[in-house]
Amino acid sequence: MRFAILNPDAERRDGLKALLRQIDRRARFNEASDWRGADRAMQRFPTSLLVIDWHDGIRPGELRAFTTKHPDVPVAVLVDNASTPALVRELLGEGAHGVIRRTTDSPLIVKLLEVTLLGGSHVPADVLHPVAPPVPPPRRFGASARPARKPLLTSTLSPRQQQIMRCVHMGSTNKMIARTLGISEGTVKIHLASIFQQLGAPNRAAAVAIYNGWLSSQLQVLHAQWDHPPKPEHGQRGPVPLRRRGTPAFRYPLRADDTANALPVAAEPTPPFGEPEPAGD
Known part of the structure; x- marks a missing residue:
């Protein structure tokens, strides 16, 4: 089984590979940082599922062009909670088979990816039935602020x-x-x-x-949210300027009248018994 992963961040692609190995531990992967790389991978190898870790640099219209060219490949898209229901509906309309929130528990993400792989679809519940966020109950005086610990992860272990x-x-x-x-x-x-x-x-x-x-x-x-600045494209300036030299470097050869940049000269050894006498005729 071979999966394709689309995201410009290698660390996030590694996280997705760890998820997909729970579906097939012998799975092969095609990693792509952009649509062009994903298209080349599709042409070289048959792919069972394309997983897109969505970010602001991707446009929904690009997804439509890709799904039109590769209609037999199911597509699952991971989005954050900041993504509006309108964006989720647009992704589904452009050809995505499943849209999954990143805040979903990892075992459930694996199951939803399996559903998409088998030809099913998934839509977040808040898109179908939007509800107002629950109001937290008032805290009692002296109540502990320690959050409740999550239950043991035993469902997947024998x-x-x-x-x-x-x-x-x-x-x-x-x-x-x-x-x-x-x-x-x-x-x-x-x-x-x-x-x-x-x-x-x-x-x-x-x-x-x-x-x-x-x-x-x-x-x-x-x-994690995409709160860090995007990586600059080739030919664009990055957010951090390159470091400049503190002192000017020597340029060789020096001009004859250049006395500002003196050449470094090695120290001459001192004679052990004073100055040598000139040789006699």
Whole structure:
């Protein structure tokens, strides 16, 4: 299975690849930073699904031109909460099969991408039935401001994997886990590799944080807003000017009357026994 990802930020593309590997761990990827790169990838390799991490630099009309040229490829678009219902409806009208909010939980994003892959569609609920934001209840005096911890992420793990995660949470090594559960150390490593893939964690510490609800997901980068300045295109000025030289460099050869830029001269050694006597005739 091969997926295409469209976004100019490599870090965000890596986050999407971690999501899509939960659909097919052997999936291949075509990464593109613009529509031209995505079109070239489609012409070279058959693609099962195109995932677009939407940002302000993309115009809906470009999506229409792409879906017209590749009508057999389902398209899923990730948008932030700032995207208006009018924009979501426009994306659906231009050929997108599914529009998903980035703030959606990662396991649900995976399921919605699977629905789009199988030919279904998804529309955010606030687009179909817009509702006013709920009014928070008044806080009581002395009430703790600590937010409620998210529930354990156990829906995707088997009972054995949950046992292993509880041991990892207590700081047990692979050998200690194997002795506790009565299995081999190699089996523990296989389970941990599967757990890391399902949770999208790069290491044990991140897996414990995601499992306990301390970290929403390894895909937190996808939830970030596009608040940083856009990258300049080729030939345009960037937001930070290039650093200039503090002192002028020497230019060789120097003119004969140029005394302002003296050439650096190596120090001459001092004779150990005074000045040498001139040789006699």
